[in-house]
Amino acid sequence: MGEGRRLDLAHGPVTTAGVIAMGNLDARIEGLTGQAARGSLTGDGWGELVELTALRGHVRGRIDEAERAASLAEVFVGQAPGDPRSRVARARLAAHFHRFPAALADLDAAAALGLDGRSLDEERAAVHQAVGRYDEALVLHRHALSRRHDFTALSALGACHAERGEAAAAERWFLAARRCYRGVSPFPLAVLEFQCGQAWLAHDNLARARLWLESATRRLPPYVPAQGRLVGIDAAQGRAAAAIAHMRRLALDSDDPQYEAQLAGILGERQAWDEARFWRARAAAHYERLMARHPEAYADHAAEFWLTAGGDPQRALRLSLQNLALRPTPRARALVDRARRRVGECQEYR
Numbered sequence: 001m002g003e004g005r006r007l008d009l010a011h012g013p014v015t016t017a018g019v020i021a022m023g024n025l026d027a028r029i030e031g032l033t034g035q036a037a038r039g040s041l042t043g044d045g046w047g048e049l050v051e052l053t054a055l056r057g058h059v060r061g062r063i064d065e066a067e068r069a070a071s072l073a074e075v076f077v078g079q080a081p082g083d084p085r086s087r088v089a090r091a092r093l094a095a096h097f098h099r100f101p102a103a104l105a106d107l108d109a110a111a112a113l114g115l116d117g118r119s120l121d122e123e124r125a126a127v128h129q130a131v132g133r134y135d136e137a138l139v140l141h142r143h144a145l146s147r148r149h150d151f152t153a154l155s156a157l158g159a160c161h162a163e164r165g166e167a168a169a170a171e172r173w174f175l176a177a178r179r180c181y182r183g184v185s186p187f188p189l190a191v192l193e194f195q196c197g198q199a200w201l202a203h204d205n206l207a208r209a210r211l212w213l214e215s216a217t218r219r220l221p222p223y224v225p226a227q228g229r230l231v232g233i234d235a236a237q238g239r240a241a242a243a244i245a246h247m248r249r250l251a252l253d254s255d256d257p258q259y260e261a262q263l264a265g266i267l268g269e270r271q272a273w274d275e276a277r278f279w280r281a282r283a284a285a286h287y288e289r290l291m292a293r294h295p296e297a298y299a300d301h302a303a304e305f306w307l308t309a310g311g312d313p314q315r316a317l318r319l320s321l322q323n324l325a326l327r328p329t330p331r332a333r334a335l336v337d338r339a340r341r342r343v344g345e346c347q348e349y350r
Helices: 018-038 043-060 063-079 084-096 102-112 116-128 134-147 151-163 167-180 187-204 206-219 222-234 240-252 257-271 271-292 295-307 315-324 330-348
Strands: none
Touching: 018 043, 018 187, 043 084, 043 187, 043 206, 043 222, 063 084, 084 102, 084 116, 102 116, 116 134, 116 151, 134 151, 151 167, 151 187, 167 187, 187 206, 187 222, 206 222, 222 240, 222 257, 240 257, 257 271, 257 295, 271 295, 295 315, 295 330, 315 330
16 A cells, blocks of 8 residues: 555554553553562563563653663662663663664673564664665564464554655555554554654655554553654644644653753744744753753754754754664764755855
8 A cells, every 4th residue: 555545544454442552551550660669570571570670761752751661670780680671671661772882782782581583583673774874674574473473463564664764655654554453452543644644744744644653642642752753744834833832842841852942942933932942952952952862762862952942953964873873774964964954054045
């Protein structure tokens, strides 16, 4: 199915209501946390606690939750250094914060501790994909699909095509994964739908992106990243007043400065200079703190901010080059090219 074809996402798999699912997620994390405090948490429980905490952080747009998940993974390794699952848990969080050599080292350690090759291939494929080694990732994803034609394998292949910038191919695999889904949790499907929306946004196909993002938020209303992308589409399509009101709520609820930066940009376009300066200053301060803690993970986001609402293209260029050295992907190269053009334009006006 290409981008010109009609797409109906209203009749997909039926899943648990998003509000109920979030309540269940909170309760499960609380229960596992209590077991950890009492020293009765098993290896499976530790892995689940790390995974669910990271998931909640993603859904709520909370960086502090992801940091907590990373801390829990460190505790898991400390308590069970001989359990390969602890190394996989820590590898996933290292990859989340773009510490890719550390992630691969943990996966090597998990292999030495006896983790099966199939699980390792799936984890390594995700890291290869993140750093732009798409051909290697695709080989591993296709091998996984040949062994197991299920939601996990199909959605992973779709995500790889999305990262390659191949939105139509990604959508075909995501739709196949959607048809294979047999669970009742809304989280895997909402994340899949968000990823496909992101892929179409990268192609500036706002109508197609909206279909997928709206499906994600229908399934999981509290899904902050999907809400944020929809607000961006609203602003791009001329619904600035509604976009500003919604983005203010996201900027206050999330500790991710991308929403403050987006809000500053929208307000600046509407010539609401005073409020734009307020949110720009907040975003700048938050990016400073994030870059001090996680320079690998936020170089690209910070570069985007300084290139747009932040108004410092030289700084954006330095950060985008830092990001490109870490992740030589088409998206990273495009960011460097944009920053170089902006620096050149600024020099011409001097």
